[in-house]
Amino acid sequence: MLTMIIRNIEDVKTVDWGNGLSRRFLLEADGVGYTLTDTVVWAGTKSRLEYRNHLESCYCVEGSGEVIELDGTAHPLTPGVLYSLNNHDPHFLVAAPHEDLRLVCVFSPALRGDEVHNLDGAGFSAY
DSSP: OOOOOOOOGGGSEEEEOSSEEEEEEEOGGGOSSSEEEEEEEOTTOEEEEEOSSOEEEEEEEESOEEEEETTSOEEEEOTTOEEEETTOOOEEEEEOTTSOEEEEEEEESOOOSOOOOOOSSSSOEEO
């Protein structure tokens, strides 16, 4: 019989993904089919991101910033706003210069847990 999964933020895998921290509550090994993260994007950073193998939805719970589509369309992020990358969309994730941005994110299918971005390259960082 399977038991309920209970995790505390202090006990989960934390990954420095390049411009912040991703605290990964659920991973592929948990068998639920998706990943849930508590992600911090450091103030003043701009990240070129793309998820070629995952769909992602993010709900802003703290701070502010914006997600910018490839065509330049910007969407402000403040607490209570969700964005969903339903077409493996390349995008820019920008945290405001004066405060960190904090997001609760869901990835499908689930992440292994060790994925990190390469933000130094010329293209969009993808995994």
